[in-house]
Amino acid sequence: MTELTQNQLLDMVNTRQIAAGNLRVRALTQRIVTDLFKTIDDMDVSADEFWKAMDWLARMSQGGQIGLITAGLGFDRLLDIRADEADQKAGRTGGTPRAIEGPLFIAGAPRSHGEARLDEGEPKGELLVMEGQVLDLEGNPVAGALVDVWHANEKGGYSHFFPGMKPYELRRQIETDAQGHYRFRSYLPPGYAIPPNSPTSELFEALGRHGNRPAHIHFLIAAPGLRTLTTQVNIPGDTYIDDDFAFATRDGLIVELEHNVPPAGYESLGISAPFTRSRFNFVMQKAINESEASPAARMARVTA
Ligand code: BEZ
Ligand code: FE
Numbered sequence: 001m002t003e004l005t006q007n008q009l010l011d012m013v014n015t016r017q018i019a020a021g022n023l024r025v026r027a028l029t030q031r032i033v034t035d036l037f038k039t040i041d042d043m044d045v046s047a048d049e050f051w052k053a054m055d056w057l058a059r060m061s062q063g064g065q066i067g068l069i070t071a072g073l074g075f076d077r078l079l080d081i082r083a084d085e086a087d088q089k090a091g092r093t094g095g096t097p098r099a100i101e102g103p104l105f106i107a108g109a110p111r112s113h114g115e116a117r118l119d120e121g122e123p124k125g126e127l128l129v130m131e132g133q134v135l136d137l138e139g140n141p142v143a144g145a146l147v148d149v150w151h152a153n154e155k156g157g158y159s160h161f162f163p164g165m166k167p168y169e170l171r172r173q174i175e176t177d178a179q180g181h182y183r184f185r186s187y188l189p190p191g192y193a194i195p196p197n198s199p200t201s202e203l204f205e206a207l208g209r210h211g212n213r214p215a216h217i218h219f220l221i222a223a224p225g226l227r228t229l230t231t232q233v234n235i236p237g238d239t240y241i242d243d244d245f246a247f248a249t250r251d252g253l254i255v256e257l258e259h260n261v262p263p264a265g266y267e268s269l270g271i272s273a274p275f276t277r278s279r280f281n282f283v284m285q286k287a288i289n290e291s292e293a294s295p296a297a298r299m300a301r302v303t304a
Contacts, residue, residue: 006037006041010033010034010037013033014030014033014034056199056202056203059199060199060200063198063199065195065198065199065200066103067102067103067104068103068194068200068211069199069200069203070103071100071102071103071245071246071247071248072194072200072203072204072209072211072245072246074247076100076101076102076246076247076248077100077246077247077248079100080098080099080100083098084097084098092285094137094283094285095137095227095229095283095284095285096229096231096252096253096281096282096283096284097231097250097251097252097253098229098230098231099230099231099232099248099250099253100230100232100246100248101218101220101230102218102232102246102248104150104158104160104161104218105148105150105218105220106150106159106160106168106171107148108168109148109150109168109171109172109173110168110171110172110173111146111172111173111174111175112172112173112174112175113174113175113177114174114175114176114177114181114182114183115174115182115183115184115185115268115269116149116172116174116184116185117172117184117185117186117269117270118149118151118170118171118172118184118185118186119170119185119186119187120166120169123186123187124153124154124187125154125187125188125189125190126187126188126276127185127186127187127271127275127276128185128186128187128188128257128275128276128277128278129183129184129185129261129266129269129271129275129276129277129278130149130183130184130186130217130255130277130278130279130280131181131182131183131184131277131278131279131280132181132182132183132279132280132281132282133176133179133180133181133182133281133282134147134176134180134182134221134223134281134282134283134284135180135281135282135283135284136226136283136284136286137283137284137285137286140180141176141178141179141180141181142176142180142223142226142284143176143177143178143179143180144175144176144223144224145175145176145180145182145221145222145223145226145284146173146174146175146221146222146223146295147173147174147175147176147182147219147220147221147282148171148172148173148218148219148220148221148222149171149172149173149174149184149217149218149219150170150171150172150217150218151170151186151189151216151217151218152170152189152190152191152192153165153169153170153189154187154189154190155190156189156190156191156192156193158170158192159171170186170189172184183269184269185266185269185270185271186217188215188235188257188276189215189216189217189235190215191212191213191214191215191216191238191239191240192212192213192216193211193212193213194211194212194245204245209245210240210243210245211245212239212240212243212244212245213240213244213245213246213248214234214235214238214239214240214241214243214244214249215234215235215238216232216233216234216235216248217232217233217235218231218232219231219232219233219282220295221282221284222293222294222295223284223293224293225286225287225293226284226285226286226287226293227284227285227286227287227288227292227293228287228292228293228294228295229282229284229285231253231282232248232253233253233254233255233278233280234249234253234254234255235255235257236254236255236256236257241254255278255280256278256279257276257277257278258276258277258278258279259274259276260274260275260276261274261275261276261277262274263275
């Protein structure tokens with residue numbers, strides 16, 4: 001083996017093959033490796049820096065924090081911006097804006113019809129009822145839509161990820177009624193903060209950035225023939241509403257809160273005193289193929 005220059009090495013890395021392999025994976029790997037070779041050379045990255053970064057990557061993925069890093073470095077929002085751009089080019093407009101799913105969705109939440117309680121026992125914050133309809137672009141109610149809803153607890157933690165929470169706490173799947181209505185009782189969540197003393201917080205400290213998200217509630221809505229909608233709504237008044245570490249706040253997704261709503265009509269949700277309400281309709285586009293309408297296809301993509 002002769003001595004190699006950087007370019008010769010890069011060429012060998014990018015062209016070696018004993019089989020066709022996967023063309024797309026080959027092309028993407030080549031591009032990323034080429035860009036990283038260039039970064040290492042241009043930025044004069046030392047061996048110590050390189051191995052420290054590799055150690056960080058290993059700890060970050062072992063700790064299950066990839067989804068925090070992709071969101072914090074803007075990749076999740078980038079994918080949404082690109083999807084919006086593609087929609088605009090294709091003339092697919094209207095409907096509730098998409099917003100990042102984040103890494104904290106768990107499939108299989110308990111399902112109920114029309115309404116649900118996400119909180120259990122005493123509310124751990126200001127009692128909230130959120131309600132509205134799922135509609136199509138023509139304004140027709142969508143009966144039988146499956147509305148997955150999940151949010152953080154009073155400490156900003158999500159069940160399945162945060163110690164001490166019950167399975168599926170603050171997670172439910174609500175099937176809309178014949179008029180497309182959904183409603184749920186819960187409490188106003190606070191924002192989310194990245195875990196302290198973690199690979200993610202190490203990076204954010206080194207970048208001089210905070211790792212806070214404003215208060216929000218997530219939704220994943222699916223219905224036959226309609227394009228699965230992943231979105232989240234923001235609670236107004238949060239300090240970080242325009243400074244989300246995951247860049248996910250969007251116009252049209254900041255809900256309004258009505259305070260001191262009389263309890264009449266909300267008895268089935270265990271409400272007997274004035275409470276805070278938010279009314280919000282979700283508007284779904286038509287799906288143009290089966291995979292757009294299938295949350296199962298989306299989950300398969302995530303777990304593939
Ligand atoms: C969240 O939705 O809470 C979240 C999103 C991205 C990264 C971390 C958390
Ligand atoms: Fe969240």
